[in-house]
Amino acid sequence: MTAELMRSTTDADTVHPSPTADTRGRGLHDLRISVTDRCNFRCVYCMPKEIFGRDHAFLPQEHLLSFEEIVRVTRAGIANGVRKLRLTGGEPLLRRDIEQLVGMLSRLRTADGHPLDIAMTTNGTALAHKAASLRAAGLSRLTVSLDSLDDEVFRRMNDIDFPVARVLDGISAAQAAGFASIKVNTVVKRGVNDHDVLSIAEHFRGTGITVRFIEFMDVGTTNGWNLEEVTPSVEVIARIDAVHPLEPLPARYPGETATRWRYRDGAGEIGVISSVSAPFCGSCGRARVSADGKLFTCLFASGGHDLRALLRAGCSDAALEASLAGIWSARGDRYSELRSAMGSDSSSRQGERVEMSYIGG
Ligand code: SAM
Numbered sequence: 001m002t003a004e005l006m007r008s009t010t011d012a013d014t015v016h017p018s019p020t021a022d023t024r025g026r027g028l029h030d031l032r033i034s035v036t037d038r039c040n041f042r043c044v045y046c047m048p049k050e051i052f053g054r055d056h057a058f059l060p061q062e063h064l065l066s067f068e069e070i071v072r073v074t075r076a077g078i079a080n081g082v083r084k085l086r087l088t089g090g091e092p093l094l095r096r097d098i099e100q101l102v103g104m105l106s107r108l109r110t111a112d113g114h115p116l117d118i119a120m121t122t123n124g125t126a127l128a129h130k131a132a133s134l135r136a137a138g139l140s141r142l143t144v145s146l147d148s149l150d151d152e153v154f155r156r157m158n159d160i161d162f163p164v165a166r167v168l169d170g171i172s173a174a175q176a177a178g179f180a181s182i183k184v185n186t187v188v189k190r191g192v193n194d195h196d197v198l199s200i201a202e203h204f205r206g207t208g209i210t211v212r213f214i215e216f217m218d219v220g221t222t223n224g225w226n227l228e229e230v231t232p233s234v235e236v237i238a239r240i241d242a243v244h245p246l247e248p249l250p251a252r253y254p255g256e257t258a259t260r261w262r263y264r265d266g267a268g269e270i271g272v273i274s275s276v277s278a279p280f281c282g283s284c285g286r287a288r289v290s291a292d293g294k295l296f297t298c299l300f301a302s303g304g305h306d307l308r309a310l311l312r313a314g315c316s317d318a319a320l321e322a323s324l325a326g327i328w329s330a331r332g333d334r335y336s337e338l339r340s341a342m343g344s345d346s347s348s349r350q351g352e353r354v355e356m357s358y359i360g361g
Pocket residue numbers: 039045046088089090091092121122123124143144145185186187214215216217218219223356357360361
């Protein structure tokens with residue numbers, strides 16, 4: 001362990017607050033760090049096989065932020081207001097010794113001294129044997145992506161013929177490990193899995209697991225996005241409500257991505273993430289860090305700010321915090337609102353954009 005790391009994880013890490021607002025008055029609350037750009041799945045809406053083939057050049061190991069560097073970036077985020085951290089990817093469970101990183105991060109405290117809320121989004125393929133060790137390392141919340149319960153559809157969507165039963169086993173292992181919160185993410189693609197919405201909702205009704213149905217988004221440039229393939233959240237809600245009546249719930253905090261609904265009979269809740277039909281840029285306080293240490297202030301940004309270069313040039317914690325503050329205070333992103341204003345013209349999108357597997361979902 002380096003001296004820097006010893007310091008960063010043994011001081012109980014109560015970092016003093018210096019909340020930073022962007023040009024639209026949005027604070028930085030939520031940091032999502034991609035720990036690898038690699039994935040064992042080739043989900044059709046994220047890493048299509050034709051583009052991410054056998055010879056695809058993923059980042060070399062030395063380009064990835066080290067665990068010590070991830071801890072430093074997180075500390076700088078906390079100093080600028082971050083209260084929630086999400087580890088993502090690519091597939092985060094492919095990163096070797098990920099439990100060790102979770103353990104290091106779990107010792108950090110928010111600016112007002114609370115334990116940092118650490119979540120992870122995973123495809124669940126390695127959960128059956130990793131859930132207990134992740135929980136023991138201090139992971140607070142888990143989101144598992146699951147697009148269909150129909151094995152054939154699931155295998156087609158992950159495009160590596162992976163059986164849905166093994167992801168369901170992973171979710172059971174997470175329940176047994178005692179996670180305080182488990183969520184399921186379902187990306188709904190019209191004509192592909194929109195007919196599965198009700199069965200997924202019913203499978204998790206009454207289990208304490210909240211399913212969040214996500215509108216298929218135009219992230220990156222390789223997933224062949226088309227507005228016709230988006231199933232709007234109102235349709236998802238209507239389909240479930242017709243069988244199991246729902247009522248809306250208020251947001252738990254400003255900037256919550258999902259709109260919440262509860263079953264009127266008390267069997268739990270579901271959420272919808274309507275980034276296409278009802279953009280929520282107005283309250284977006286999320287920053288993303290790619291596996292090679294670039295900071296992106298919007299999921300749809302074309303370029304990032306190279307934090308790794310700063311870290312490896314020996315910058316101090318104070319300089320890193322100031323750099324983050326400078327980047328965030330210049331931020332004016334509101335891509336989804338602009339896409340919405342473009343209407344159907346939005347399918348003819350211009351310019352370079354990073355892929356979700358690189359920037360982190
Ligand atoms: N591999 C992990 C997983 O799938 O859970 C974490 C990374 S993945 C990029 C994070 C989330 O982004 C997943 O829930 C995935 O379904 C979602 N996602 C990926 N591409 C998407 C798209 N085009 N539209 C909407 N959600 C997408």
